[in-house]
Amino acid sequence: xxxxSAQRLAKLQEALASGGTLHLRDAAEMCGVSEMxxxxxxxxxxxxxSLLGGRLVMASYPGVTPVYDLTEQQxxxxxxxxxxxxxxxxxxxxGDTLFIDCGSTLIPLLGQLGRFRELTVVTYALNVANxxxxxxxxxxxxxxxxxxxxSQSFGSDGMGAAIERLGINKALISAAGVDCERGVSCxxxxxxxxKQAAIATAMQRLLIVxxxxxxxxxxxxxxxxxxxxxxxxxxxxxxxLLERHPLPTLNVSLA
Amino acid sequence: xxxxSAQRLAKLQEALASGGTLHLRDAAEMCGVSEMxxxxxxxxxxxxxSLLGGRLVMASYPGVTPVYDLTEQQxxxxxxxxxxxxxxxxxxxxGDTLFIDCGSTLIPLLGQLGRFRELTVVTYALNVANxxxxxxxxxxxxxxxxxxxxSQSFGSDGMGAAIERLGINKALISAAGVDCERGVSCxxxxxxxxKQAAIATAMQRLLIVxxxxxxxxxxxxxxxxxxxxxxxxxxxxxxxLLERHPLPTLNVSLA
DNA sequence: GCGTTGATGTTAAAATTATAACATTGAGTG
DNA sequence: CACTCAATGTTATAATTTTAACATCAACGC
Numbered sequence: 001x002x003x004x005s006a007q008r009l010a011k012l013q014e015a016l017a018s019g020g021t022l023h024l025r026d027a028a029e030m031c032g033v034s035e036m037x038x039x040x041x042x043x044x045x046x047x048x049x050s051l052l053g054g055r056l057v058m059a060s061y062p063g064v065t066p067v068y069d070l071t072e073q074q075x076x077x078x079x080x081x082x083x084x085x086x087x088x089x090x091x092x093x094x095g096d097t098l099f100i101d102c103g104s105t106l107i108p109l110l111g112q113l114g115r116f117r118e119l120t121v122v123t124y125a126l127n128v129a130n131x132x133x134x135x136x137x138x139x140x141x142x143x144x145x146x147x148x149x150x151s152q153s154f155g156s157d158g159m160g161a162a163i164e165r166l167g168i169n170k171a172l173i174s175a176a177g178v179d180c181e182r183g184v185s186c187x188x189x190x191x192x193x194x195k196q197a198a199i200a201t202a203m204q205r206l207l208i209v210x211x212x213x214x215x216x217x218x219x220x221x222x223x224x225x226x227x228x229x230x231x232x233x234x235x236x237x238x239x240x241l242l243e244r245h246p247l248p249t250l251n252v253s254l255a
Numbered sequence: 256x257x258x259x260s261a262q263r264l265a266k267l268q269e270a271l272a273s274g275g276t277l278h279l280r281d282a283a284e285m286c287g288v289s290e291m292x293x294x295x296x297x298x299x300x301x302x303x304x305s306l307l308g309g310r311l312v313m314a315s316y317p318g319v320t321p322v323y324d325l326t327e328q329q330x331x332x333x334x335x336x337x338x339x340x341x342x343x344x345x346x347x348x349x350g351d352t353l354f355i356d357c358g359s360t361l362i363p364l365l366g367q368l369g370r371f372r373e374l375t376v377v378t379y380a381l382n383v384a385n386x387x388x389x390x391x392x393x394x395x396x397x398x399x400x401x402x403x404x405x406s407q408s409f410g411s412d413g414m415g416a417a418i419e420r421l422g423i424n425k426a427l428i429s430a431a432g433v434d435c436e437r438g439v440s441c442x443x444x445x446x447x448x449x450k451q452a453a454i455a456t457a458m459q460r461l462l463i464v465x466x467x468x469x470x471x472x473x474x475x476x477x478x479x480x481x482x483x484x485x486x487x488x489x490x491x492x493x494x495x496l497l498e499r500h501p502l503p504t505l506n507v508s509l510a
Numbered sequence: 511g512c513g514t515t516g517a518t519g520t521t522a523a524a525a526t527t528a529t530a531a532c533a534t535t536g537a538g539t540g
Numbered sequence: 541c542a543c544t545c546a547a548t549g550t551t552a553t554a555a556t557t558t559t560a561a562c563a564t565c566a567a568c569g570c
Contacts, residue, residue, distance in 0.1 A: 002547065010369075017366030018386045020320055021307075024527085034549055039528080048389065052276075053308010053557080054527055060389045061316070065275055111272030114265075124399075126388055131273045133381055133402060134303070134315045142381075142409055144399025147388060154397055257517065279557085289519055294558080308527080309557055 005041045008033065012056060013049055021055040078108070080210050080234055085109035088172060088208050088232045094118065097169040099198040100128050102153035102191060105174040105208055107131060113138050122166055124194045125153040141166065148190055155190035163197035171202035173228070175209050177216035184225060185218040192222045204229050211235030260296045263288065267311060268304055276310040333363070335465050335489055340364035343427060343463050343487045349373065352424045354453040355383050357408035357446060360429040360463055362386060368393050377421055379449045380408040396421065403445055410445035415452035426457035428483070430464050432471035439480060440473040447477045459484050466490030 008031045015030065016022055028035040042051055050059035057064050085108040092098065094116055100106055102125030110131040113119055121132045124143040132140045143163065145156025173195055177185040184207065186195070199205050199222075207228040214235075225231070263286045270285065271277055283290040297306055305314035312319050340363040347353065349371055355361055357380030365386040368374055376387045379398040387395045398418065400411025428450055432440040439462065441450070454460050454477075462483040469490075480486070 004547085014366040014369060017369065017389070018362040018364075019382070035527095036550080037548055040548085051528095053310065055308060057319070058389065061319075061385070064312070064316075064319075107273040109273075111269040114269060114272065126384065126397075127274070129381065129402070130316070130385065133404065133407070134272070134313065136404075140402035142397070142399040142402060144379075144397040144409065147384070147395035147397060149388065149391075152388070154399065259517085290557095291520080292518055295518085306557095 005045060008038070008041050009045055009047050009049065012038075013047070013058075016049060016056060016058050019058070019061065021052075021057050024051065024054050024056065027056050081105055082108045084208055084210060084232055084234055085112065088206060089113075091170065091204075091206060091230065091232075092116070092119070096120070097122065097167055099123070099163070099168045099171040099173075099202060100132075101125070101172060101174045101195065101198075102128065102151050103174045103176075103186075105210070106172055109172070110135070122163070122168060122198075124155070124159060125151070127152045143194065148188065151188050151191060153188075153191065155193070160193045160197035163194060164201045166201070168198060168202045170204045170206060171198040172206050172208060173199065173223075175207060175213060175218075175222075177218035178207070178209050178213050178225070179215055179217050180225065182217045183221055184223045184227075185216075185221045187218050187220060189220045192220050195222045199223055199227050206230045206232060208232045260300060263293070263296050264300055264302050264304065267293075268302070268313075271304060271311060271313050274313070274316065276307075276312050279306065279309050279311065282311050336360055337363045339463055339465060339487055339489055340367065343461060344368075346425065346459075346461060346485065346487075347371070347374070351375070352377065352422055354378070354418070354423045354426040354428075354457055355387075356380070356427060356429045356450065356453075357383065357406050358429045358431075358441075360465070361427055364427070365390070377418070377423060377453075379410070379414060380406070382407045398449065403443060406443050406446060408443075408446065410448070415448045418449060418452035419456045421456070423453060423457045425459045425461060426453040427461050427463060428454065428478075430462060430468060430473075430477075432473035433462070433464050433468050433480070434470055434472050435480065437472045438476055439478045439482075440471075440476045442473050442475065444475045447475050450477045454478055454482050461485045461487055463487045 011031060012022065012027055024035050024038060028038045031038065039051070042049060048058055048060050049056050050064070052064065059065065081104070085106065088109055089112040095118055097120040100109070100121055100123045102123070107127060110128065113121070113132070114135055114137065116137060118137055120139040120141065122141045122143065123129055123132070126147070129140060129142045132138050143154060143159050145154040145159060147154055175184045176187050186192070205228045207230070209231070211234055266286060267277065267282055279290050279293060283293050286293065294306070297304060303313055303315050304311050305319070307319065314320065336359070340361065343364055344367040350373055352375040355364070355376055355378045357378070362382060365383065368376070368387070369390055369392065371392060373392055375394040375396065377396045377398065378384055378387070381402070384395060384397045387393050398409060398414050400409035400414060402409055430439045431442050441447070460483045462485070464486070466489050
């Protein structure tokens with residue numbers, strides 16, 4: 001609304017930028033206004049700050065957005081991914097070195113990794129890294145580079161080579177589109193390199209996609225269906241689509 | 256307390272591992288117990304989950320721990336770092352490519368980066384990367400490798416070389432110990448490589464340390480005081496300690 | 511069987527947070 | 541100067557969360 005309001009928000013955002021929470025009370029004092037004014041700032045203006053039980057937090061930080069809102073329809077999406085990941089987890093064995101792809105599909109998988117005694121996760125996604133970083137039993141290797149906010153992941157020239165130097169056991173790959181003829185694709189071109197390298201080097205290659213991705217083609221092609229050993233998906237419709245596929249080795253696992 | 260209690264916690268932790276929040280109500284339903292029981296689980300057992308305004312969150316995630324608790328003595332530490340970083344920020348110019356070291360000292364600096372039109376940040380620390388990832392005006396380059404939880408940072412053989420390939424303008428280095436004779440040191444050996452590479456390649460080298468680090472020696476030596484162009488610190492005592500130093504070019508900036 | 515005990519549920523009260531309504535202020539304007 | 545209007549403060553009320561106290565219940569040993 002106001003100019004001063006925006007300034008206050010900016011100030012608070014700066015204070016929160018490095019993480020942490022700020023009590024409404026302190027935020028108000030910090031800005032020299034009443035709590036009510038801070039509340040109004042927050043509700044009037046769009047802002048990356050959200051108010052959570054009397055505390056201000058950066059909404060963009062992980063660990064803040066709700067995951068399990070029974071009231072939301074988004075819940076069903078989450079449920080599907082949860083089931084998919086449960087199935088995918090059943091292919092993981094003690095001591096594995098996993099390549100975990102970027103995107104939101106594989107995120108629920110990371111919670112299940114706590115069950116193992118020892119694992120190694122290789123990833124080029126920041127959100128994956130954050131979830132793995134807190135697991136004491138999982139060694140984390142993050143492939144760095146230039147950050148792409150759109151996919152919360154990193155890209156660099158040497159990444160392909162770096163992946164191939166690692167002894168990756170199982171590659172867990174996600175996709176934005178899967179089509180029998182046109183193959184497997186994603187949105188962002190910088191994801192192609194790491195995905196292909198992981199597929200090339202891994203002993204076992206799993207594609208984890210929910211049924212909504214079938215029959216869809218996205219701008220960046222990165223593999224054919226035959227490149228995968230196992231496809232983990234959630235719809236009876238999917239196997240039908242896949243069966244037409246010539247490769248008899250294609251193993252479809254229904255979650 | 257109980258075995259079942261621990262199981263519930265584990266279940267909830269799993270659900271939260273990938274980030275997000277869970278309303279107490281949903282958590283209770285999920286476990287098939289009352290909200291009170293979940294509350295008791297959380298307060299009885301030590302757990303990485305914390306309850307924030309009726310919602311469960313992973314306490315270890317950034318953006319959750321309070322930063323500005325006026326009631327805590329830790330606040331003063333934060334204030335010092337805040338001042339230090341404010342001063343350090345005054346050396347940053349539009350368009351700079353900054354190397355930002357790991358640790359907690361430089362975290363408050365990241366909030367101030369929003370002021371610039373365009374910057375590039377190079378880092379090997381996960382907490383730094385997270386704070387920078389949300390800034391639309393800052394390009395982020397994360398140097399990956401194996402994750403060290405103790406310092407929230409990555410290490411790899413090639414990191415030194417990778418740093419030297421980048422055109423780093425200003426290196427902002429933190430330290431755990433500074434001594435006139437024994438030089439500048441930190442706790443972890445894997446930090447030595449990247450720090451030294453950044454010092455070697457940067458056009459301008461800033462050391463940012465609060466006064467409590469003076470006269471302290473830590474296991475991993477990584478530079479002499481002469482290697483820095485500017486020392487940003489917070490105590491009058493510090494310049495005294497530094498003045499004895501032979502190099503007349505040493506520039507001490509008091510926050 | 512009976513009493514004990516620990517885990518859990520239920521309920522009421524207290525504390526905190528959110529919302530809404532109305533009061534105050536202060537700058538700009540005819 | 542009186543008026544308007546937006547911004548902010550204040551207060552009351554509603555909703556939610558937290559805490560405490562007491563009630564149940566099932567397992568266990570004697």
